[in-house]
Amino acid sequence: MTAVAALAVKRLYMHVHRFLIHIFRAVLMLMLSVVFLSCATGRGIMEDARLQKDLQPWYSPDIRKIRIERIAILPWAAPEVSQADKGLDVVCSFCGHPIREHKDFSREGGLLAEYLYEDLKKSAPYEIVPLEQAYSMFNLQERSEGLFNDIPFIMEIGKKLDVDAVVVGEVLRIHERVGGKYSIISPASVAFHLKMVRVQDGMEFYKVLYDETQKPLSDEPQRLFHWSRIRLRWLTADQLARAGIHEVSMTFPGVPVR
Numbered sequence: 163m164t165a166v167a168a169l170a171v172k173r174l175y176m177h178v179h180r181f182l183i184h185i186f187r188a189v190l191m192l193m194l195s196v197v198f199l200s201c202a203t204g205r206g207i208m209e210d211a212r213l214q215k216d217l218q219p220w221y222s223p224d225i226r227k228i229r230i231e232r233i234a235i236l237p238w239a240a241p242e243v244s245q246a247d248k249g250l251d252v253v254c255s256f257c258g259h260p261i262r263e264h265k266d267f268s269r270e271g272g273l274l275a276e277y278l279y280e281d282l283k284k285s286a287p288y289e290i291v292p293l294e295q296a297y298s299m300f301n302l303q304e305r306s307e308g309l310f311n312d313i314p315f316i317m318e319i320g321k322k323l324d325v326d327a328v329v330v331g332e333v334l335r336i337h338e339r340v341g342g343k344y345s346i347i348s349p350a351s352v353a354f355h356l357k358m359v360r361v362q363d364g365m366e367f368y369k370v371l372y373d374e375t376q377k378p379l380s381d382e383p384q385r386l387f388h389w390s391r392i393r394l395r396w397l398t399a400d401q402l403a404r405a406g407i408h409e410v411s412m413t414f415p416g417v418p419v420r
Contacts, residue, residue, distance in 0.1 A: 217406075219413040222367035228360065230326045230416065234291040235279055236300055236319065238271030238331040238354070239309050252338045255350075255398030261338060270403070271333045274354060277404055278329070281411035288416065291323055299323055310357075313364040320361030327367075331356035334373075336399050343395045350399040351375040352406055358415070368415050372406045 222228070248262045256270045279293050299322055309315065310332045320328040334353040341347045351374065358368040376397055397405070411417065 217370070217372055217409055217413070219370040219410075220368070221415065222365070225367055225415055228365075228367050228415070230288050230358075232289040232291070232325045233286075233327045233329060233358070234296040234320060234323045234325045235275050235282075235293060235329045235331075236296060236309070236316070237268075238275050238333055238356075240267035240271035240333040241335075242266045247337065250338070250340060252340055255338060255400035256403075267333050267336050270336055270399075271331070273400075274333065274403055274407060275331065277407040278331070278356075278411060281408055282414060282417075285411060285417045286414060288326075291325060296323060313359060313366075316359050317361050317364050320359070325361060327358045327360050329356060329358050336403070337375075338399045339376075339396055341396065343397075346396045349376040350397055350402045352399055352403045354403075354406070356410070370410050370413055372410055374402060374406055376402060 243261060243264045243266060248264075250261060252261050253259065254261050254264065254270070256273050276293065279290060282290055296319075299319060303315065303319060310330055316328050316330055320326075332355055334355060335351060336353075337348070337351040339346055339348070339350040353371075353373040355369065355371040357366050357370075359366055
């Protein structure tokens with residue numbers, strides 16, 4: 163290669179290099195603009211990544227006076243599968259069987275209770291009765307259909323398990339994702355609520371509602387900075403529920419704020 167050709171190649175390289183640097187800076191500035199526009203004025207990015215509309219905890223005004231050392235988690239109540247859901251040719255992400263074969267979501271409710279147990283075991287400052295023990299006691303008792311609101315039954319189970327409080331939950335909605343992880347027809351949707359009941363007097367001192375239908379990242383760019391796993395791909399109902407349970411576990415009384 164002649165000296166003239168080498169010089170020409172060097173100049174071309176420098177022009178291309180400068181052009182790529184300008185492109186990189188422009189893309190970076192655009193991304194930063196989107197991030198800061200998605201956050202409330204005057205707040206930090208991480209602080210504003212909260213998703214309050216999907217997670218609604220409530221605490222008794224006397225929550226600081228309540229002493230809890232040992233709790234139990236009971237099986238969750240669950241609705242029947244709707245005819246609309248049974249008509250969909252989709253597989254349940256919780257168990258791997260077609261939705262049309264399901265009568266209700268009791269199996270899914272059982273798994274949500276397990277997910278909650280696993281998360282609270284890691285973070286809660288109180289002892290949690292093993293699920294097998296709580297379920298065995300639960301199955302030995304006669305009970306009404308409306309477990310979630312049957313406070314006398316909840317108190318009775320709690321006394322027999324020798325706990326200070328009982329956690330009861332109810333599945334409100336489970337819709338499976340229709341489509342794949344990167345392209346969908348309709349997104350997964352999960353809703354549930356739960357509460358803690360003091361065994362001593364039946365007082366409900368903590369309640370939480372979780373209601374989530376996954377949305378595109380373009381609609382909620384703050385999700386990119388959120389510590390849950392609801393981010394860049396379309397989740398199954400099981401994955402969405404796991405992320406929801408993790409968020410809910412962080413709001414339980416006594417659990418350290420991270």
